[in-house]
Amino acid sequence: MNRPVVSFLSLGCRVNQYEIRRFIERLYPLVDIIDFGQPADVTVIDTCVVTRTAERDTRQMIPRARRFSPEGLIVLTGCYVDIHPEPAREIEPGVVVFPRDRKAEIPGWIAGRFDLGPLVETAGAPPLWPSAGRPPLMVQNGCDNRCAYCVIPLARGPSVSRPPEDVLAELDRFFADPVAEVVLSGINLGAWGRDLQPRREIAGLVARLLDRTPEGRRIRLGSVEPETVDPGLVALLGHPRLAPHLHLPLQGTTDTTLSAMRRPNRTGTYLELVASVRAAAPGCAIGADVIAGFPGETEEAFSDGLEFVRRCGFSYLHVFPFSARPGTAAASMKALPAEIVKARAARLRQVAAGLRASFLAGQQGRTVEVAVEETGADGVASGMAGPFFQVRFPALAPMSPGLVDVRCVRQEGDGFAGELACAQKPT
DSSP states (O other), X not given: OOOOEEEEEEOSSHHHHHHHHHHHHHHTTTSEEEETTSOOSEEEEEEOOSSHHHHHHHHHHHHHHHHHOTTSEEEEEEXXXXXXXXXXXXXXXXXXXXXXXXXXXXXXXXXXXXXXXXXXXXXXXXXXXXXXXXXXXXXXXXXXXXXXXXXXXXXXXXXXXXXXXXXHHHHHHXXXXXXXXXXXXXXXXXXXXXXXXXXXXXXXXXXXXXXXXXXXXXXXXXXXXXXGOOHHHHHHTTOTTBOSEEEOOOBOSSHHXXXXXXXXXXXXXXXXXXXXXXXXXXXXXEEEEEEESOTTOOHHHHHHHXXXXXXXTOSEEEEEEOOOOTTSGGGGSOOOOHHHHHHHHHHHHHXXXXXXXXXXXXXXXXXXXXXEEEEOTTSEEEEEETTSOEEEEEOSSOOXXXXXXXXXXXXXXXXXXXXESSOOOXX
C-alpha cells in the first residue's frame, strides 16, 4: 500500500505551530508529509479566531484545501472549531472536526484511517516551514484572564502548565537537532506554574532552561503579559543565552481604556516595567500589541495614547483594529464607527513606523548575534538577530543552524544585510 500523503497548515499563534510539529513528529515515519497547497490524502488545519481577519483566513483556507485535494480528507481543529463548532462542519462537506478535548487524537485517527499500525514517538521533525530552525516550545496553554475583547480563554480553557521535567526533556530533544534557538511559548506564558503544586514562577523555569541550553544556542521568550513579569524574570534578561527581546502586550494605551478592557495593568506600571527592562538589559528590543478603536475611546484619549506609545519607545508595534469577538464582553459594547477605527489604526501604524525606523537606525554598524536558519543556493545565510530582526549575510560555506556574530552593514527592508564578524560559535 502506498504511504498516505498528509499536509498541515498552522494559522495563528506559536502554540498552533507547536501542536502541528508534535503531530508531524508522531506521523512522519509512517506518512509522506508535504507543504499545504499540494494534493494530499489528509489536510490538517489548526485554526485561529483571535480577530475577524484570522477567522476569515480560516474560512478561506478550508475551500482552498478542498480545491487542492478534491478527494482528500480535511481535518479541522483549533480555536475556530471550539468557538464555531457547527459552522466549522458546514463550510465544506466531509470535514472532520476535532475540538480541544480531542485534539491530541488526530495523529492516531489518521493512523487508524489508513491502517498504519501503532504510532511510535519520535524526536525531531522535517523542516517544513520557516520556524523549523527556531521552533516554539509550548510550556503553558489556556488563560484565566477575562479581558473584555478576548475570545481565546473561551476557546483554550483555563491555564494549564506543563510539568518542568517535561519541558526540560523536550528542550534537550530540540537541541539534539540542528536548532539555533527555541522560542518559549504559551497562551499566557507568564502564568506558567501558578496552577502547579507547589506553585512555581516562570522565572524559575527560564533559569533552569538556560542552564540546559548549550553554548552556541539560545532561548527566546514569546509574548509575556506585563503583570506576570517579576524582578526575577527581568534579572535574567541579560543572560548570554537568552535573546535580548521581550514582547509585552499593551492593548490599551490609556488607563481608561485599559480599565474598560479589563486589563490588569495600567500605563504607569507598564512604563516602569519598560524602564526596568532597559536598565537590566540595555539594547533589549521591546515590542507590544495595541488595539485601535476600542469601544468608548474618545479622540482625546486616543491622542493621549499616541503620546504614551511614543514614550514607551517600542522597537516594533503590532496594531490591530478592534474586532468584536463572539461571547466577549466587548461584543455587547457600542462600537465606534468603522471609519474611525480604521483611521486610528492607520495613525498608530504611522507612529509605529517611526519608532521602528529609529530602532533600526540604532542597529546600523552594531554586531549582533544571529540565529542562523538557512543558507541559500546563492551562498547567502539568513537568520534572526537577538533584538528580533532578520539579517542576511554572505556565508563562507553552508552553515548549520547555530549562533554567529554578524555586523549590520546596510538596512534591507525591515532587517539588515550584514557581514560575518567571526566564525560560527561552537555547539
